[in-house]
Amino acid sequence: MNRSILKLAIPNIISNITIPLLGLVDLALMGHLDSDVYIGAIALGGVIFNFIYWGFSFLRMSTSGFTAQAFGEKNKAESITILIRALLLTGIISMGILLFQAPIAWASFEVIGGSPEVESLANEYFRIRVWAAPAALSLFVFSGWFLGMQNARYPMIIAIAVNVVNIILSVFFVFVLHMNSNGVALGTAISQYIGLGTAIVLLLKKYRPLISKVTKAGIIDVKFMSSFFKVNSDIFIRTLCIIIVFTFFTSKSASQNDTILAVNSILIQFLMFFSFFIDGFAFAGEALVGKFIGAKQIVNLQRVVKLLLYWGVVLAIGFTLIYLTGLNTILKLLTSQNNVIDAAQPYLFWIILVPIASIGSFVWDGIYIGATASRPMRNSLLFATFLIFAPIYYFLYPLWHNHSLWLGMLLFMFMRGLILAILYRNTILKPLQQSF
Structure with missing residues (x-):
């Protein structure tokens, strides 16, 4: 039992500690530019996304719990159907974020504030990075699903891939293309989609046979959806x-x-x-x-x-x-x-x-x-x-x-x-x- 716990815990710890590393790199990149307003811009913009993504972290948690129970029941059809249902919900939420990005940005800056220059740069940062919302929220679902399937290795691989690509792209956009804080936003957005692509590849590599078990009736299971939303x-x-x-x-x-x-x-x-x-x-x-x-x-x-x-x-x-x-x-x-x-x-x-x-x-x-x-x-x-x-x-x-x-x-x-x-x-x- 201890081996099972550590087999799941250690990859998740490795995934977790890559998160602050990325934040430190972003701050270091902005800290080497000619003004401290760029640090303020990514800090302000980052706070908005932290609230958005933290608020929708239930997508990972509920997917993980329901999938783990289906895995324990050896119900393969239900396991893969849970993933599809969660991704459909994620698509709806993501569409809402993209459609209402202007009022979200306005309300956020009204609450958070900042100097006019920092707020202007942070707004540009937000308008670029917000287009990664579908990928970022989908990665919540994939991470929760893989974990529910007792597979902590795949979320670790995805997290490392996202952060390594993010760092490389951010350095390129900031120092080679001189995009400043916008470069960090673009690097983050692209890396999220590369992470999503990685998740799909890993899904198909190991779980492709499960996809054929998905049915329309299973997706719209009213009883499950009621429990899922609750x-x-x-x-x-x-x-x-x-x-x-x-x-x-x-x-x-x-x-x-x-x-x-x-x-x-x-x-x-x-x-x-x-x-x-x-x-x-x-x-x-x-x-x-x-x-x-x-x-x-x-x-x-x-x-x-x-x-x-x-x-x-x-x-x-x-x-x-x-x-x-x-x-x-x-x-x-x-x-x-x-x-x-x-x-x-x-x-x-x-x-x-x-x-x-x-x-x-x-x-x-x-x-x-x-x-x-x-x-x-x-x-x-x-x-x-x-x-x-x-x-x-x-x-x-x-x-x-x-x-x-x-x-x-x-x-x-x-x-x-x-x-x-x-x-x-x-x-x-x-x-x-x-x-x-």
Whole structure:
């Protein structure tokens, strides 16, 4: 069982750590141009796409869970049909994004703001990169589907291909064709379509025989579509809560002063860095939990849940020790500004608590996604957002100031995992035991 977990987790970890590498390369490219407005342009434009794609990440999650269950049932026709249904939904969503790109851009810049020059460049960046939306969202679906089919290697190959091509094209467009921030946008757009092409090739290479099993009646299965949309709507609300919390965190950091904004922006990266690793085990949970539910193997389901939590604890302890002993060293690698480093000192103990506080939120998310138990996920996020994070900030800010933001963030992450752990027996185990 441990081998199965690591076989799925390690490729996903490798896929995850390629993401920040690309962001660093884009920033480095813009940082070597003759003005800092280009950095602002891709940062501003990138925020918009982060919101769009994060908001539609339910496409990957629901596809992964449903596919894993069909895989466990050995229902090949349903497995491939889930992919087709998800891609059709993706096509509709993508068409909406392209048709309404002008109002999306206007509303985004109204909320985010920026200097006129930066906003103008960011708008150009957005208008180029938005045409990659069909490919980017389709890659969510393919990644979720491959994972549900217990294949973490293909998403890793796709992620590496997309990021390598993106880096090469961005360097070419920026330094050879002198396209500045527009070059980064074009490089990103083209690389997404190359990634989509790679996904299709890999699909045909290994899963071509399944395609003949797709039928029109299967695609428009009303019962399944009702369940699919229900799960997607729950996951969308869950994701929206996460977006609200992290946006609020950044907004309230900025409202204090520029130094605190810089401090919190850097320190929150330690949570993100931990997430790149722990998410590998969460993704393994999606695949294995879904498979064992589909195969009606309760004993294996319980065993894999325990092992996932075990691996999560091991990883959290490792990161806690790294943060405990090397936090300032890592901080100095992220910034050379002494005033920011000094201002960060009072808040470093929150970072040491990050791995232990957040482990459950990641691992249990993967377990619940594999079980397609979306309602408890939604409810846990609503509770943690509006009854934990928000009250802590508003009640404690007059006394604790920035510490109230960090306490709210850590308890937000902790309560998500705790609530799902408490609900596990009644919302996943018992219903399965009764249905089997």
